[in-house]
Amino acid sequence: MEQRQPLTVKALTKYIKLKFDYDKNLQHLLLKGELSNVKRHSRGHLYFTLKDDEAQINAVMFASAASHLEFVPTEGMQVIVKGHITVYEAGGTYSLYVKEMTEDGIGNLYVAYTQLKERLATEGLFDARFKQKIPDYPQAVGVITSPTGAAIRDIISTIKRRFPMVTIYVYPALVQGEQAEASIISCIKQANAMNLVDTLIVGRGGGSIEDLWAFNKEGVARAIFESKIPIISAVGHETDFTIADFVADHRAPTPTGAAELAVPNLPDVLKHLNQLNARLNHNFNLQFKQKKDYLTQLCNHYIMKNPAALFEQRLMYVDQLSEKLNYVLQDQLTRNQTKWWTLHHRLLQLDPKASVDQAKQSLLLQDQTLRQLMLQHLSQSKQDYTVLLTKLELLNPLSILKKGYTVLTNDKDEMVTTVQDISVGQDLLISLDDGRVRASVKEIETSES
Known part of the structure; x- marks a missing residue:
């Protein structure tokens, strides 16, 4: 049927709303999708977008129904919702009015977001x-x-x-x-x-x-x-x-x-600068006053009224230091001298020339003693030799030859001491003081005969 009279926008919207409201397929919907752009109103209403890979739809869940949720709807969450489609006349838009909502896992984008966040956190980027x-x-x-x-x-x-x-x-x-x-x-x-x-x-x-x-x-x-x-x-x-x-x-x-x-914030910066400036002026004035008071004290000090006293005190102090220095130097010099003499004495004791001279003197003494002992021993030996020589001379059988005695030996050069050792006709050797005589035995007489 051809339309002759123009409709108002309100009438058209109302007509479209009636179409939605009387369509049974749109009044009892069970939808599955991913939550996006979730916002909760101060009165408790929940506004969000329900989407899949190819389409999306605006949705609202009023406080009366949202208050019964057992979980908190978040971005990227997969859910299953029950509701109906209607038209919001004032805005001319259609929306899904949700009465029930249950969880159905997490959306793909949220999974990717979580995985990347965990990996970068592990690498230390956060x-x-x-x-x-x-x-x-x-x-x-x-x-x-x-x-x-x-x-x-x-x-x-x-x-x-x-x-x-x-x-x-x-x-x-x-x-x-x-x-x-x-x-x-x-x-x-x-x-x-x-x-x-x-x-x-x-x-x-x-x-x-x-x-x-x-x-x-x-x-x-x-x-x-x-x-x-x-x-x-x-x-x-x-x-x-x-x-x-x-x-x-x-x-x-x-x-x-x-x-x-x-x-x-510039006003805050200016306020802070003013505070710093006031603090600087206060500290400067305080420092100035302290220095001025200190200068006044110095001017009123008795030293400033009698500077010679300060000079005299310094002279006394210098004298004390000088005496102390002389004492320390003298003491140090004495200690060094004592140490030097001790080392010098030790050095003399350890001097090889002194040891050699001492050994030389000892050697000379030992040589003299040895010579004396040798002379004494030689003199004693001479005396002993003379005595022994005298005794030997006395005991020498040849010595009696000088007194007219003779020594009789046989042809074997054996001394004959008895007539029993000779026989008649035997040749004998008679030793005299100045030579020997060979004789032949003709007759033997014994002391018994």
């Missing part, structure tokens, strides 16, 4: 010892984000309001989509190569886990870790945490919070 200090008073701040988003406007306005003298360098980057990872890495490397800024802010505004996924990439995490410039991560809202937040030197809950961390 360690506090690698965190760089954010400068207190930077001269230039770099911002890596989308040049058209709300985040860059919030950051610039906050910095200009808090610390207008700082220079802001914007490094335009893609913060969502397949090319976002390479774009963010390139900007970080470019900022480090140019070396124009003291601090870098890397981030974007809020969004679903898919929107923020570029900041969960390993390449972005390693680029932040390798940056020589301190980096403040400002990704999403206060409840959103990405891998970049854990690797960065400091994490801000929002882009505005990052700007507040990057620069000081």
Whole structure:
């Protein structure tokens, strides 16, 4: 049927809503999907997106039903929900109204997020010892984000309001989509190569886990870790945490919070400077007064009124030192002399010439003694020899020959002492004092005959 009268938007929306409400297939739905962009309202209502690999749908779970959940719905969680589809007339959108929700595992993105987080943590990329200090008073701040988003406007306005003298360098980057990872890495490397800024802010505004996924990439995490410039991560809202937040030197809950961390508040700085100036003036005046009082005391000192007294005291002190020095020198000289004489005496005792002279004297004495003993022994030996010679002479049988006696021997040169040893006709040798006579026996007479 051809429509002739135009409908109002309200009427069309109401018509569409009725179609949804009377379609039994849309009133008792059982859906399976992954939670994304989960937000809890202050009144307890739960707003989220239910999605799979190819599609997504906005959903709401009112406080009356959400209060009965036995778990806390989180980003990336796989769930099974019961509910119905209806149209929100004021907004002209359709949504899934959830009455029941049960867990059905964890989404693929959340699994990848968890695995990468654990691996980088094991490598030490999150360690506090690698965190760089954010400068207190930077001269230039770099911002890596989308040049058209709300985040860059919030950051610039906050910095200009808090610390207008700082220079802001914007490094335009893609913060969502397949090319976002390479774009963010390139900007970080470019900022480090140019070396124009003291601090870098890397981030974007809020969004679903898919929107923020570029900041969960390993390449972005390693680029932040390798940056020589301190980096403040400002990704999403206060409840959103990405891998970049854990690797960065400091994490801000929002882009505005990052700007507040990057620069000081000028009124606070001026107030602090005034406090320092007041403290400096106070300390200066205090030091000046103390020095002035000390100078006054010196001027009123009795020494200043009678400087000669100080000179006299110094002279007495010099005299005391001089006497002490003389005493010490004299004592040291005496000790050295004593030590020298002791060493000299020991040296004389150990002198080889003295030992040789002493040995020589001893040798001379021993030689004289030996000579005397030899002479005495020789004299005694001569006397003994004379006595023995005399005795021998007396006992020498040949000595009696001089007295007229003879010695009779046979032909065997044997001494004949009795007539019994000779016979008639035997030749005998008669020894006299001046020679020998050979004789032949003719007759033998004995003393008996």
